[in-house]
Amino acid sequence: MMSESLVMDAPLTAADGVPLAVKLKRQARLKQLKALGLIAPLALFLLLTFLLPIGLLLKRSVDNPEVVSVLPQTSRLLADWDQRGLPSEAVFNALAADLTRAREEKTVPELAKRLNMEISGFRSLIQRTARKMPLELAPGASVRDRFIEIDERWGDPDHWHAIARNAKSWTPYYVYSALDLRETKSGTPELAPEEERAFLKIFGRTLWMSLWVTIWCIALGYPIAYWLATLPKRQSNLLMILVLLPFWTSVLVRVAAWIVLLQSEGLINRALMGLGVIDSPLPLAFNRMGVYIAMVHILLPFIILPTYSVMKSIPATYMRAAISLGDHPFAAFWKIYFPQTVAGVAAGALLVFIMCIGYYITPALLGGPEEQMVSYFVAFYTNVTINWGMAAALGSLLLVATMTLYAVYSKLVGANRLSLG
Amino acid sequence: MSIAPPSQDVLVSFRAVQKSYDGESLIVKNLDLDIRRGEFLTLLGPSGSGKTTCLMMLAGFETPTHGEIRLEDRLLNNVPPHKRDIGMVFQNYALFPHMTVAENLAYPLTIRKLSKSEIAEKVKKALGMVKLDNFGHRYPGQLSGGQQQRVALARALVFNPKLVLMDEPLGALDKQLREHMQLEIKHIHESLGVTVVYVTHDQSEALTMSDRVAVFKDGIIQQIDAANVLYEAPANSFVANFIGENNTLAGEVLAAEGDYYAVRLAGGDVVRALAVCPSDKGAVTSMSIRPERVRLADQAAGCENRLAGRLAEFIYFGDHVRLRLEVAGQNGFMVKVPVGQLDSGWRVGDTLDVGWSARDLRALDPLAA
Numbered sequence: 001m002m003s004e005s006l007v008m009d010a011p012l013t014a015a016d017g018v019p020l021a022v023k024l025k026r027q028a029r030l031k032q033l034k035a036l037g038l039i040a041p042l043a044l045f046l047l048l049t050f051l052l053p054i055g056l057l058l059k060r061s062v063d064n065p066e067v068v069s070v071l072p073q074t075s076r077l078l079a080d081w082d083q084r085g086l087p088s089e090a091v092f093n094a095l096a097a098d099l100t101r102a103r104e105e106k107t108v109p110e111l112a113k114r115l116n117m118e119i120s121g122f123r124s125l126i127q128r129t130a131r132k133m134p135l136e137l138a139p140g141a142s143v144r145d146r147f148i149e150i151d152e153r154w155g156d157p158d159h160w161h162a163i164a165r166n167a168k169s170w171t172p173y174y175v176y177s178a179l180d181l182r183e184t185k186s187g188t189p190e191l192a193p194e195e196e197r198a199f200l201k202i203f204g205r206t207l208w209m210s211l212w213v214t215i216w217c218i219a220l221g222y223p224i225a226y227w228l229a230t231l232p233k234r235q236s237n238l239l240m241i242l243v244l245l246p247f248w249t250s251v252l253v254r255v256a257a258w259i260v261l262l263q264s265e266g267l268i269n270r271a272l273m274g275l276g277v278i279d280s281p282l283p284l285a286f287n288r289m290g291v292y293i294a295m296v297h298i299l300l301p302f303i304i305l306p307t308y309s310v311m312k313s314i315p316a317t318y319m320r321a322a323i324s325l326g327d328h329p330f331a332a333f334w335k336i337y338f339p340q341t342v343a344g345v346a347a348g349a350l351l352v353f354i355m356c357i358g359y360y361i362t363p364a365l366l367g368g369p370e371e372q373m374v375s376y377f378v379a380f381y382t383n384v385t386i387n388w389g390m391a392a393a394l395g396s397l398l399l400v401a402t403m404t405l406y407a408v409y410s411k412l413v414g415a416n417r418l419s420l421g
Numbered sequence: 422m423s424i425a426p427p428s429q430d431v432l433v434s435f436r437a438v439q440k441s442y443d444g445e446s447l448i449v450k451n452l453d454l455d456i457r458r459g460e461f462l463t464l465l466g467p468s469g470s471g472k473t474t475c476l477m478m479l480a481g482f483e484t485p486t487h488g489e490i491r492l493e494d495r496l497l498n499n500v501p502p503h504k505r506d507i508g509m510v511f512q513n514y515a516l517f518p519h520m521t522v523a524e525n526l527a528y529p530l531t532i533r534k535l536s537k538s539e540i541a542e543k544v545k546k547a548l549g550m551v552k553l554d555n556f557g558h559r560y561p562g563q564l565s566g567g568q569q570q571r572v573a574l575a576r577a578l579v580f581n582p583k584l585v586l587m588d589e590p591l592g593a594l595d596k597q598l599r600e601h602m603q604l605e606i607k608h609i610h611e612s613l614g615v616t617v618v619y620v621t622h623d624q625s626e627a628l629t630m631s632d633r634v635a636v637f638k639d640g641i642i643q644q645i646d647a648a649n650v651l652y653e654a655p656a657n658s659f660v661a662n663f664i665g666e667n668n669t670l671a672g673e674v675l676a677a678e679g680d681y682y683a684v685r686l687a688g689g690d691v692v693r694a695l696a697v698c699p700s701d702k703g704a705v706t707s708m709s710i711r712p713e714r715v716r717l718a719d720q721a722a723g724c725e726n727r728l729a730g731r732l733a734e735f736i737y738f739g740d741h742v743r744l745r746l747e748v749a750g751q752n753g754f755m756v757k758v759p760v761g762q763l764d765s766g767w768r769v770g771d772t773l774d775v776g777w778s779a780r781d782l783r784a785l786d787p788l789a790a
């Protein structure tokens with residue numbers, strides 16, 4: 001007994017006297033380094049093509065370069081402003097100098113556009129003032145008074161607060177706006193007034209529609225996957241081709257095909273009317289119904305494939321064992337087969353849901369204004385109004401939603417059981 | 422070996438059962454089989470001979486194309502598998518991976534609506550029976566192959582079925598563990614008195630475990646008997662070759678003498694062989710003799726059948742030595758000699774007397790000329 005416990009207590013050493021644990025760790029580190037070296041090119045590629053753009057996107061959503069770069073002197077002085085009353089004569093002086101330079105460098109519109117987001121009418125104020133630059137002043141006259149003479153809004157502290165708020169190179173403005181928040185004077189966010197809110201509803205709609213598409217995909221995809229997994233090989237190959245067929249054409253073509261089928265003069269409505277089932281065409285396209293039908297159709301393979309791959313790996317003997325133990329086949333399916341497929345279904349559902357919340361083309365083409373999802377507004381801000389800040393903020397929030405979902409998923413199912421292959 | 426006496430009552434009977442999967446070939450041909458209550462019956466046969474098919478028809482996962490299967494006089498043909506009350510052990514164990522061992526064992530009991538305390542007690546007893554008392558909370562994935570095998574066994578027995586089917590349950594285990602489990606299954610069978618139908622294509626497994634063995638070939642039972650009868654008195658050359666080792670000699674039947682035939686071998690020697698299958702005079706018959714029944718040199722002196730054989734090879738097996746001889750123009754004739762009876766003077770190339778008693782040479786199927 002004694003000698004045994006002694007042996008147990010002494011740290012084990014390798015033949016050369018180095019403690020075994022240290023030696024093991026050293027070997028493991030070497031292996032890790034080698035592995036790291038092997039994946040380095042891929043990691044670099046991922047970094048440049050994937051992580052870097054995402055990083056830039058995140059930065060864009062809080063980026064605020066206009067005021068700082070167009071009004072450098074003013075910005076510097078406003079940083080020390082006590083925010084009470086109007087700024088000092090020196091600040092007005094600096095503004096005059098900055099605007100003069102901005103006029104020469106033709107950067108005024110940039111500034112005007114940015115400040116107009118804060119207070120509407122700011123654009124005309126800036127442009128009118130800039131046109132008066134450089135100021136011709138009688139000696140000893142106050143610059144401040146001259147500014148107020150040009151436009152009395154320069155005497156309104158709110159306009160100065162707006163400039164001061166943006167005299168930093170980053171801003172929460174876009175993220176707040178994307179969440180229907182606005183910044184109060186003290187800098188804390190508050191909910192925007194009812195009539196100005198828009199994006200919370202759109203986010204809610206995006207999640208809600210994605211949820212329904214996912215539910216329909218599960219409801220339709222599970223039986224198909226089961227069918228695929230149980231059919232004899234030849235038939236299942238044929239069915240698999242049918243499942244994958246949609247991938248052979250572009251999403252655009254598929255959506256166009258659905259429009260042809262679903263519109264009020266479309267095939268389905270005409271067939272139903274021809275059969276006398278309905279008198280007037282059913283509203284199937286350009287509403288939520290149409291969006292659901294097309295999105296479920298497009299995303300169905302993404303839930304079928306992971307579910308099928310999990311089902312394929314479950315031997316038939318499990319069900320036979322349960323039945324031989326006396327369970328009714330339906331009960332056995334539910335108690336034995338279904339739990340083993342949950343990981344695959346969850347992986348597919350997650351995939352579908354994540355793809356849904358970023359979906360653009362189908363709602364844009366097959367939906368009405370009430371079906372547009374967040375991506376539509378990302379496109380709107382990038383293509384129509386060229387507001388990169390808003391586009392990036394909406395995009396970042398989508399990214400956050402996706403990451404949150406994944407975190408919840410891995411907590412519930414365990415990321416190690418995620419298998420898409 | 423406890424051989425079930427013929428008077429014992431019949432639990433399961435197959436009557437004229439046929440099975441075809443494709444409508445072209447019969448996988449099971451006209452099977453008549455009685456399984457006696459409490460016996461350990463093994464279905465033995467080469468791969469593809471229809472053993473699993475028979476088992477699946479009994480379990481209800483396949484339907485016979487023709488014929489009847491009865492369990493205690495109840496016609497099973499239209500009873501769905503979950504109402505048959507037959508325990509099953511699968512080759513891949515089929516333990517439910519998302520349930521613990523205890524939950525796996527409780528599964529059939531919960532379906533039968535036993536009370537919680539009854540279930541707990543039965544699960545505990547079943548775990549004790551397979552010596553896994555402390556493993557109830559583990560998941561199947563955390564057990565070794567042998568342990569999983571025991572759980573599968575316990576699960577098939579825990580609800581006291583009248584009949585337990587096992588389809589190559591030990592196929593995935595290594596040799597040593599397999600031999601250990603063979604004994605364990607046999608002991609459990611003896612202590613519970615349950616009827617077991619066991620499928621294997623390992624003949625030594627069949628011989629050590631079973632009360633009776635049914636030898637299958639191409640969907641037909643070739644012989645069904647106790648292990649020792651199968652070995653000592655095979656009914657045809659397939660059984661003789663399939664079970665144990667066997668020397669085959671061919672010869673022309675010269676005359677019938679009571680239960681024996683006089684047969685002329687290829688080399689011209691005439692031997693006497695027990696007439697198992699009827700053969701016409703002049704027909705060529707195949708005869709079988711076990712390697713350990715052959716006597717050599719001085720020991721062959723008193724034998725009815727005596728020939729000369731030339732020693733071709735010694736093969737050492739530890740407890741015995743096998744000698745390969747050329748006998749009657751055939752050079753694959755094996756003889757088993759215990760190490761103690763080996764004459765150290767024998768050399769390859771020597772000619773020895775080879776002999777056996779006429780009772781041990783069995784004239785089986787006539788050979789098509």
Ligand SMILES: Nc1ncnc2c1ncn2[C@@H]1O[C@H](COP(=O)(O)OP(=O)(O)OP(=O)(O)O)[C@@H](O)[C@H]1O
Pocket residue numbers: 442443448466467468469470471472473474475621622
């Ligand atoms: N579901 C099935 N459909 C078609 N043919 C089958 C099916 N199951 C078995 N067979 C065929 O029936 C024959 C007998 O199969 P079976 O599984 O009964 O053999 P076995 O004796 O159990 O063989 P093994 O020792 O290899 O398990 C084989 O030729 C097999 O190809």
Ligand SMILES: [Mg+2]
Pocket residue numbers: 472473474588
């Ligand atoms: Mg088989």
